[in-house]
Amino acid sequence: MTESTTPTPLIKAIITGHTRGLGAALAEQLLSRGIAVLGLSRARNAALAARYAERLDEVELDLADIQSVATWLKSDALHRFCAGAELVLLINNAGTVQPIGPTGTQGASAIANAVMLNVATPLMLADAFAAATVQAREQRIVHVSSGAAHNAFAGWSIYGATKAALDQHARATALDNVRGLRISSISPGALDTDMQAEIRGSGAARFPSHAKFEDLKRTGQLGSPERVAAKMIDHLLSDAFGAMPVTDIRSL
Numbered sequence: 001m002t003e004s005t006t007p008t009p010l011i012k013a014i015i016t017g018h019t020r021g022l023g024a025a026l027a028e029q030l031l032s033r034g035i036a037v038l039g040l041s042r043a044r045n046a047a048l049a050a051r052y053a054e055r056l057d058e059v060e061l062d063l064a065d066i067q068s069v070a071t072w073l074k075s076d077a078l079h080r081f082c083a084g085a086e087l088v089l090l091i092n093n094a095g096t097v098q099p100i101g102p103t104g105t106q107g108a109s110a111i112a113n114a115v116m117l118n119v120a121t122p123l124m125l126a127d128a129f130a131a132a133t134v135q136a137r138e139q140r141i142v143h144v145s146s147g148a149a150h151n152a153f154a155g156w157s158i159y160g161a162t163k164a165a166l167d168q169h170a171r172a173t174a175l176d177n178v179r180g181l182r183i184s185s186i187s188p189g190a191l192d193t194d195m196q197a198e199i200r201g202s203g204a205a206r207f208p209s210h211a212k213f214e215d216l217k218r219t220g221q222l223g224s225p226e227r228v229a230a231k232m233i234d235h236l237l238s239d240a241f242g243a244m245p246v247t248d249i250r251s252l
Contacts, residue, residue, distance in 0.1 A: 009086035009137065011237075014038045014078070014129065016063055016121070017094030019045045022144065022191055025229035026091055031055050033233070038081045041094065057081060063094050064117040069124055079132040086137045089236060090129045092122035092166070093144045097159050097195055101206040111158055118162035123169055130181055139178075142236055143170055143185040145246070155207035167246045174245040182242030186232060188249050191223045 013030050017023035018039035027045065030037050031052040039045060039058045049056055059077070062068050082088045095118045099110035126141050133139050148156050149163035170185035190213070199213050207213075228249060235241055235252050 010084060011087045011089065012036045012038070012082055012085040013089035013091065014040065014081070014125070015091040015093055016040045016125070018048070019043050021195060022188060022225045022229060023093040024048070025225040026093060026232065027056075029229045029233040063121045064113050066116050066120055069121050073124060073128045078128055082133045082136065085133070087140070088129070088133045088136045088138075089140050089142070090125060091142045091144065092125060094121070095144065095162075097156075097198055099158055100155050100199070100202045102155060103157055105206075106158060114158050114162055118159075119165045122166060126169070126173070130178060137180060139181045140236060140241060141173075141181070141183040142232070143167075143183075145185040145187045147187050147189070147248070149187070153207070155202070170245040174242070183245060184242055185246045186235075186249055187247070188228050188232065189223050191225050191228060
């Protein structure tokens with residue numbers, strides 16, 4: 001008698017900001033597990049393309065340019081990539097911590113750029129993704145959030161507000177009860193990435209908590225993007241994903 005097995009579903013994933021930091025680590029995790037990835041970013045990831053040419057598709061797209069994003073979404077590229085998948089994933093990872101500084105010093109252009117990259121594009125992608133993948137058995141969306149979404153920091157009014165918007169979007173979308181759609185806004189904790197270096201370089205005048213983040217680096221308390229990415233993908237692919245629309249990876 002032969003033992004019956006459950007076939008592995010065909011999985012495809014879209015990830016924004018896949019060229020460095022946590023985004024690159026998340027893309028690497030997906031690709032190494034045999035999952036096809038569509039990376040959206042201003043540049044390409046040559047290292048990943050060299051190792052996973054057969055599974056990685058890339059689109060050079062300025063995710064802070066709403067018109068460019070809207071134009072791309074009007075094409076059938078998203079639908080074509082996701083076609084045939086049983087489980088489709090969207091990871092809204094791209095984001096910016098700028099502008100750092102008190103209100104009155106931030107600048108209109110920097111504020112608009114942050115809101116477009118951190119909020120408008122993830123919400124546009126989530127909507128288009130859900131519409132383009134209705135034939136899939138299941139759709140899962142991750143917003144990469146931050147502790148700043150619910151803990152206020154002087155100098156981070158824009159960053160905190162944009163991340164709080166993602167959290168609230170996840171909560172409300174979960175209440176929509178869209179068939180087959182699961183969503184979670186996940187804070188990855190403080191990671192040893194270029195963004196952390198940017199924070200440390202901001203100075204105490206613009207960011208009064210500057211010393212705290214310097215201490216995290218000096219004492220080795222910053223998380224590894226690779227380890228956190230592995231934990232996030234494990235959770236994303238688990239049956240538990242979506243049970244909490246807003247969570248912190250360190251609590252899982």
